[in-house]
Amino acid sequence: MKIDRVEIRQIHLPFISPFQTSGWVENGNNSVIVKVFSEGIAGWGESSVGRFPNYIEETSSTVLSLQKEVLVSLMLKKDITHPGELSDIFKNVRGNRFAISGLESAVWDLWCKTKKQNLSKFLGGKRERVAVGVSLGIPENKKELLSLCEKYLSKGYQRIKIKIKPGWDVEPLKGIRKRWPDIMLQVDANGAYSIKEIKILESLDKYNLLMIEQPFHYDDLLYHSVLQKGIKTPVCLDESITSPDKAVEALIMDACRVINIKPGRVGGIVNAIIIHHICRKNKIPVWCGGMMETGIGRAVNVCLASLPGFTLPGDISANSRYFKRDIVENPFELNSDGTLTVPTESGHGAIVDEKYLNKITINKTIIK
Ligand SMILES: [Mg+2]
Incomplete structure (x- = not known):
């Protein structure tokens, strides 16, 4: 298979409501969407980064320029017999994992379509439905948090994750546990605590949490x-x-007993699968995180989460949790058992609504 054309675009797809983490607010999805072509068949991928380097060092501008100036020329017109070969094609590129991942997932989609294969099945997915949870940003106050929990639990989400930061940790957890002593509950600090605050984190042990996610620095x-x-x-x-390699180091150091896998953060689907296999071998449960992706990235995540080691509910909500209208014609809907149905179509399964995609596109480049 030879990639003969690549379309790259920056988009802005507004959220229904802003999302507040410990350190920043997101108002919409600012992904870079790529479409790769080979002999008339197309595959889609998404690099779900923000405009500002708050979660990771990359932004939509760095992804766009790296793909345009470096990555696409490395892969264009090359004979690719399997998407795994991209690791070798990009071997001299350091970092820039979201930029690589967007292109890699588009090539996976295209390659699976040419083989009439479904991505989940091809990767070894075993589930037809994947359990999902909801991630709640930091609201104005405790009352609002409790009403958000109520809302999403009544929709059927299997677990609640709340964002925490120093000063917003013990009190919200007390409030939730008083009302719902047994729900699956976890917290995510996005690196907001320093080692001096370890006592607060230790005190969270009594709230029967599924996990405490990334309390310390991002590295x-x-x-x-x-x-x-x-x-x-x-x-x-x-x-x-x-x-x-970082996953292996973390396990050797006993730095974690659960890993959140996001294909973008680890440089793509191949690395995500390798981490899944390492964790499974070491009996470390994994789950699929989310970057508030559009339906394209979400489809990739759902396919990935169908693998057997993904034993904890993912941050993969129904598309309508974030967007009034997504850029796909087949958004995921939450099943009554708190799951999303794994796509069965060829490729990752997202059917892109190109008319609407064009409306929310900020700029578009075609390289051939
Ligand atoms: Mg997180």
């Missing part, structure tokens, strides 16, 4: 391992796990 393993050794609750790493 840290050491302080996470200090925390993990002192508490029963599993520490989960998100931002710190940027590659299979």
